[in-house]
Amino acid sequence: MPDAPPRYAIVGLGHRATMYLNALLGEHARDGALVGLCDLNPGRLDVARAKVRAAGLEVPGYGADGFDRMIGETAPHRVIVATPDNIHAQYIVRAMELGCDVITEKPLTMDADACARILDARRRTGRSIIVGFNYRYSPVRTLMKQVLMSGIIGHVKSATFEWLLDTHHGADYFRRWHRRKANSGGLFVHKATHHFDLLNWWLGSVPRRVTALGRRVFYRPETGDALGLTDRGTRCAECAAFPRCGFRLDMAGDAHLRALYLESEAHDGYLRDQCVFSDEIDIEDSMNAMIEFNNGVVANYTLTAYNPCEGYRVVFDGNRGRAELLNIERQAVKPDGSLVRPPAPEQDRIVVQPHFARPYELALPPAEGLHGGGDRVMLRRLFRDASNDQYGHVADERAGAWSAMVGMAANASLLRDGAVELAGLVPDAPLPDLVADPFGPAAIWQEFDPARYPFLEGARVL
Ligand SMILES: NC(=O)c1ccc[n+]([C@@H]2O[C@H](COP(=O)([O-])OP(=O)(O)OC[C@H]3O[C@@H](n4cnc5c(N)ncnc54)[C@H](O)[C@@H]3O)[C@@H](O)[C@H]2O)c1
Structure with missing residues (x-):
């Protein structure tokens, strides 16, 4: 007789929770049982319960003041936290104190005190936390991780990472709760937590110092x-x-x-469609950070939230060559605010150029669904099988903390107008698992050899 699947409760039933609901009612219905739903807003609670009912299930709903009761009455093994960012810590800590493991949406949290409370609760309770860093799981970004781990471009010395949010997606952060720093930490925390986590994960290191600039130049x-x-x-x-x-x-x-x-x-009174040109907004829409890592890499990071297209470019320069990933997630926003998408799901290109050799473009693995295919792969990992995690995709509270801390340091740098050290920002924050040394000892690139480096299979020399 197989073990019964784990029991799940979800707190925060807005847009993002839909992904978890759909997974637990659909592709992962056999991997987990949805037992409880909790939201501050009775309307959204009803929408979620109706969705569950339509799938043939009846799951009890609870208001925000009923969270403890939900845990007591429905006995979930794992709680999924998908509330606004400023409320994550409260539910993460309480869920663990009540004996549950946690899957939380990014960012882990927004400020140093909340981060310290989460790390303390994790130590006290021994329960686990997974942070839903879906961006890591995308097949193309995993391929970049393979390139870096192979040593083909040698020891990375510097990185450039530019992320563009278009006037559809980017504007959305200026319409609702995100637009106040007190709710979201601004885009250096709310959005860039994905990007800082990618850098930490790709580079197999964590930053020691951040110098940032940030302005609101467009949504005014x-x-x-x-x-x-x-x-x-x-x-x-x-x-x-x-x-x-x-x-x-x-x-x-x-x-x-x-x-x-x-x-x-x-x-x-949650208004989802407030004017993006309001002077009540206090977050930045244009951000730059210079990030110095423990392993000596210096990364230049740019995030803008008012672009005509959406995508990103990341370049790693090593002592044996360079690797570049170029992505176009959406080509254009139409005058009515709707989107022109490239052929499904996105357009990606990875070009590698070792020193003294011609560049080559890698053949890309297939990706299905949103966020570069990351959501689907992550859900399989979270709900079905977390074994054989050779690229270290599954992120825990340490990875969540070190990514959020980069954003916190960037915000502090804006106020201080100078560099901010990460050491001591959150006292005793443990380092994340840094998957193998990505620039490991072998790593001597000699020839274009798909037998030795399977990810070169199908690559096209340019
Ligand atoms: N990983 C990703 O790609 C991704 C994408 C979108 C959102 N997110 C994250 O998901 C989270 C939710 O974002 P969203 O876009 O779904 O926001 P949302 O506003 O659509 O949903 C938030 C929900 O939380 C509820 N809520 C607010 N305060 C609460 C409280 N005290 N107790 C219980 N419920 C409460 C709201 O009523 C709402 O239903 C955020 O942390 C965001 O960063 C992640």
Whole structure:
């Protein structure tokens, strides 16, 4: 008789929780049993329960003040935390104190005190935490990890990482809770936690010092005025400029947004479509950081949130050559705010060039679904099989802490106008597992040899 599958409860039933709900009701229905649902907002709780009911199940729902009762009555093994970032710590800590393991959405948390509380609860309770760093799991980013681990480009000395958010996705952080630093830590924490985690993971190291600049240059009243949107309102649903605005969000016209947010807003006043040109916004939309790693690498990082297209470019320069990954996730935003996507799912290119040799473009592995195929692979890992994790995809609270700490240090650097050391930011923060030494001892590149480096199979010399 096989063991019964683990029991799951989810707290925070907004947009992101949909991925976990769909997985537990669909592809992973046999890998885990959904036993409890919790949200501050009764409207979103109802939407989630109706979805579960449509799949033939009945799962009890609880308000935010019923979290402890949910754990007591439904006895989950694991709690999935998908609330806004400023509330993660509260539920992560409480879930562990009540005897549960945790899967939390990124970022682990937003500030040093909350991070210390999580690390302390982890030590006290012995329960485990997995951070949903889905970006790591994408097949293309894993291929880049293989390139770095192989030593083909030698010891990495410097990196350049530029991430572009378009006026559809990027603008979304300026419409709702993310737009206040107190809720999200700004994009240096909320968004860049993915990118800082990727750098830590790719490089097999953690930063020691960060120097940052950050400004809000686009999502400002002046931009709305310059676009001729002077008659704009405080939110899209009540805006005279709505038909002329390329940043509009039509909640009434989208069944998912309507049910989840528009029809639920009377309960808590959460407005999903506030004007992106409001002067109430206090997060940056244009950020730069110079990050010095313990292993000597210096990375230059750029994040902008108002681009016409969405994607990223990361380059690693080593003492034997360079490797570059170029991604276009979406090609353009149309004037009505909808998207032009490249052929499914995204366009990627990895070019490697060892010293004194011609560059070659790698053949890419297939990827299915969102976030470069990362979501699907991560869900399989989380719900089905975490064994043979040879690239160290599964991230725990230490990886979560060291990625969030880079964002915290960047935010501190903005205030201080100078470099910030990570040491002591969160006292006694343990180092994450750094998968093998990516620039290991063998690592002497001699020839283009797919027999020795299987990821070269199918590569095209340029
Ligand atoms: N990994 C990714 O690619 C990815 C993508 C999107 C969002 N996220 C993360 O998922 C989390 C949720 O983001 P979202 O876009 O779904 O936000 P959302 O606003 O759509 O959903 C948040 C939910 O939490 C609920 N909530 C708020 N306060 C609560 C409380 N005190 N107790 C219980 N529930 C509460 C809200 O009512 C809402 O239903 C964030 O941490 C975000 O960083 C991750």
